[in-house]
Amino acid sequence: MRWSPLARKEARTVAKSKGVWLLATLLVLWSYRPSYVGWDGLGANITAGYVQLAGTGLLPLGVLLLSYQSVVGERTSGSVKFIVGLPLTRTEILLGKIVGRTAGIAGPVSVSFLVLAGIGLVNHGLFDPLLFLGVVLVTLAYIGVLVSVAVSISAVAKRTVTAAGAVFGVVFLPFLVFWSRISTVIYSQVTGRPVNPFDPPASGPLFVLHRLSPSGAYNVVSNWVLGVGNSASTYSSVLSELKPTISTNALVVEATFQPGTVPIYLHESVGLLILLAWLVVPFGLARVVFSRRDLV
Amino acid sequence: MTEAVIETDGLTKQYGSTVAVDDLDLTVTDDEIYGFLGPNGAGKSTTIGLLMDYVRPTAGTVRVLGADPQADVVEIHDRLGILPDRYSLYDGHTARQHLALVSNTKRASDSPEQLLDRVGLGDVIDQDIATYSQGMEQRLALAMALVGDPDLLILDEPFTGLDPHGVRTVREIVHEENERGAAVFFSSHVLGQVELVCDRVGILHRGQIVAEGTVDDLRTSADVDADASVEEIFVSITDEAVTADDRAVEGER
Numbered sequence: 001m002r003w004s005p006l007a008r009k010e011a012r013t014v015a016k017s018k019g020v021w022l023l024a025t026l027l028v029l030w031s032y033r034p035s036y037v038g039w040d041g042l043g044a045n046i047t048a049g050y051v052q053l054a055g056t057g058l059l060p061l062g063v064l065l066l067s068y069q070s071v072v073g074e075r076t077s078g079s080v081k082f083i084v085g086l087p088l089t090r091t092e093i094l095l096g097k098i099v100g101r102t103a104g105i106a107g108p109v110s111v112s113f114l115v116l117a118g119i120g121l122v123n124h125g126l127f128d129p130l131l132f133l134g135v136v137l138v139t140l141a142y143i144g145v146l147v148s149v150a151v152s153i154s155a156v157a158k159r160t161v162t163a164a165g166a167v168f169g170v171v172f173l174p175f176l177v178f179w180s181r182i183s184t185v186i187y188s189q190v191t192g193r194p195v196n197p198f199d200p201p202a203s204g205p206l207f208v209l210h211r212l213s214p215s216g217a218y219n220v221v222s223n224w225v226l227g228v229g230n231s232a233s234t235y236s237s238v239l240s241e242l243k244p245t246i247s248t249n250a251l252v253v254e255a256t257f258q259p260g261t262v263p264i265y266l267h268e269s270v271g272l273l274i275l276l277a278w279l280v281v282p283f284g285l286a287r288v289v290f291s292r293r294d295l296v
Numbered sequence: 297m298t299e300a301v302i303e304t305d306g307l308t309k310q311y312g313s314t315v316a317v318d319d320l321d322l323t324v325t326d327d328e329i330y331g332f333l334g335p336n337g338a339g340k341s342t343t344i345g346l347l348m349d350y351v352r353p354t355a356g357t358v359r360v361l362g363a364d365p366q367a368d369v370v371e372i373h374d375r376l377g378i379l380p381d382r383y384s385l386y387d388g389h390t391a392r393q394h395l396a397l398v399s400n401t402k403r404a405s406d407s408p409e410q411l412l413d414r415v416g417l418g419d420v421i422d423q424d425i426a427t428y429s430q431g432m433e434q435r436l437a438l439a440m441a442l443v444g445d446p447d448l449l450i451l452d453e454p455f456t457g458l459d460p461h462g463v464r465t466v467r468e469i470v471h472e473e474n475e476r477g478a479a480v481f482f483s484s485h486v487l488g489q490v491e492l493v494c495d496r497v498g499i500l501h502r503g504q505i506v507a508e509g510t511v512d513d514l515r516t517s518a519d520v521d522a523d524a525s526v527e528e529i530f531v532s533i534t535d536e537a538v539t540a541d542d543r544a545v546e547g548e549r
Contacts, residue, residue: 002370005400009386009393016388081380082440084350086401087373294351 003088003096010100014066015107023062024108028115030058033236034123041228041239044127047120049235051113051135052222056215056234059139060146060176063105067150068167070097071290072157080295090291094283098151102144109143110136134225142218145279149214152286179213180232180249197249202256204263207232210251211271214278220271229254230268298325299362301448301479302347306356309342309503316342318503319356324481326447329474331490332483334500335534340483341381343500344452347481348378361448374402377441381452381483387426391417391436394425395443404444411439416465430457438466442473449473451482455489467493487526499530501537 014020031054038046071094074080083093113136120127150167157163174182184195187206200206211220216232223231229238233250241250253266302324309317317339324330334340345351346358349365358365360372385394395408412421415435425433434457441449454466463486470480470493484490490497491511498508507514515524518532 002401005397008400009389009397012393013386013388077384078380078382079384079386081348081350081378081383082385082398082437085348085373085376085378085380086398087370088401089369292352294345296345296350 001092003092003099006083006086006088006093006096007100007103010070010097011104011107014101014104017066019062019066020105020108023059023066023105024112027054027058027062027109027112028119030054031112031116032119035236037239037243038236039124041242042226042235044120044125045131045226046124047117047127048132048135048226050116050120051132051139052219052226052235054109054112054116055139055142055218055222057176059109059143060215061172063143063146064150064167064172066105067101067147068154068163069160070101070151071154072160072163073154075295076160078296084295091287094151094155094287094290098144098148098283101151102140102147105143105147106140110140113139131225131227135222138218138222138225141275142214145214145218145275148279149282152282155286155290175213176215179216180210180251183209183212183216197251198247200251200256202258202261204266207251207253207256207266208263208270212274214275217271217274217278220268221275224268224271230262230266298327300324300359301326301361302330302481303359304343304346304356305358307343307346307353307358308355309339309346309351310354315503317346317353320500320504322498322505324479326479327474327477328495329470329480329493330482331494331497332481332500333485333487333490333497333530334483335485338500339503340500341452342503344381344450344483347450348380374444375447377443377446377449379437379441379449379451379454381456383437385425385428385433385436388424390423391421391425391439394436394440398440398443402444406443406445411442412436414442414469415439416461431459431462434458435462435465438469442469445476445478446473447478449478449480449482451480453484453486454482455484455486463489487530491526499533501534502541506537507533 031050033053038049042049117132149171153166154163157166184197187209188194195201195206211217211232219232219234223229223235223238226235228235229242230253231238231250237248237250238252240246241248241252241255253262300323302322304320304322307317307320320343332340342351346353347360347365349369352366361375363372365372391412392408395411399406408421412418415438417432417435425436438454441451455463458466467489474480496510497514498505507517511526514529518529520528520532
């Protein structure tokens with residue numbers, strides 16, 4: 001592909017930055033969280049659960065921070081004149097940016113997964129390598145989705161601060177931190193029915209709303225791989241919720257719906273479609289704006 | 297038989313109420329070295345931005361190498377080398393990596409060592425460009441423009457930041473490239489160099505060409521002595537344009 005040299009350059013830029021290695025180091029500390037409920041539910045495969053925890057909170061923040069400047073920063077500095085001067089369409093430039101940044105982040109982050117695997121192996125014993133690999137692949141795909149969102153914002157923003165504000169205020173806080181609360185409020189406002197998350201109604205729309213965010217969809221898909229239950233919460237909350245004596249604020253399909261009454265759109269595979277939509281839709285919109293605009 | 301490598305017709309670029317390029321008709325042929333001169337803010341870089349599809353015209357048409365800069369960007373940029381103005385290179389990357397980005401994208405097979413040798417940057421090929429001086433960056437950027445033996449070289453203020461050796465190198469390269477068969481379009485306000493380099497010059501003033509021709513043509517048409525320097529010609533022509541503009545404004549009152 002014509003844009004692969006650009007992608008290689010992008011990957012090198014990120015992989016050589018201090019930020020990505022700081023992220024990789026912090027991810028190990030952030031994700032290694034042994035728990036009784038986790039051990040009880042997953043056994044040695046709790047190590048794969050750590051990878052999922054890596055994908056919640058810290059990793060999205062890091063990925064967004066490592067990507068929001070990717071286009072607008074080059075416009076500000078003037079280096080964009082070189083890449084726009086290459087025989088590439090504007091769409092190819094964005095593709096090269098997204099693919100390259102994703103690879104540049106995925107490399108160091110994979111190293112932290114290897115370290116987690118080593119720690120898990122020593123402390124918890126042999127885990128199912130395919131299951132572990134499955135969660136790793138879902139997490140790497142999730143990185144690609146987040147890079148795509150951040151690069152898209154970067155392609156549309158006119159100034160670096162605008163891009164920073166947008167990834168934080170429009171993506172990170174509402175969709176990656178507060179989404180479960182926001183989605184509950186939206187549901188209550190629209191239906192007029194208050195929701196007690198500790199005893200949620202068996203409502204398809206409420207549950208689907210919860211998993212429309214990138215983090216919700218990521219959890220659904222990674223929980224599916226882990227085999228803990230159908231939910232947009234982290235695996236440990238799901239395992240707790242599914243214990244008969246414990247109630248948490250996690251919305252878990254198996255804990256709320258009677259068998260056979262689960263709407264088809266709550267199937268875990270729909271989580272993949274939601275992630276795909278986050279990968280494609282912001283990019284598609286950004287592509288149109290970026291292709292039409294003046295770049296200097 | 298010469299062909300136009302750059303052809304603009306009524307080309308206009310407005311930013312809000314400011315007209316940066318105003319109804320510009322410009323033709324550059326495939327065998328010439330064309331010097332694009334003008335005072336600061338005359339619209340030189342904006343014109344180059346329009347040729348390069350960095351920015352889009354408000355009105356009028358542009359053809360570069362016979363094609364449309366926007367629709368045929370891949371085809372055009374494949375055959376064109378650009379040294380932009382007010383650029384920045386990629387810190388943390390070496391000269392070799394910068395050249396590789398261009399030559400791999402263009403699928404050219406130039407040797408990076410030879411390219412750097414031509415611009416006088418031999419022994420720093422594997423150094424991080426963060427350690428480069430401004431003149432070294434300018435030489436590297438010029439080398440990037442030469443990748444793939446382009447049919448058209450666009451150089452925006454190529455003498456920026458160069459010492460006299462560097463200035464001479466640019467001049468020699470421009471001639472070499474022209475002899476190889478490339479057309480060269482360069483903007484500058486380093487006027488002493490222009491006469492030594494250009495076949496033809498155009499003087500841009502407030503977004504319009506106010507004079508065009510060989511330096512000798514301009515010397516004849518401008519109100520200057522027979523041995524006037526390019527600088528004197530330039531000042532005379534642009535001053536005259538200013539006065540003419542002012543008279544036009546007076547007339548409107």
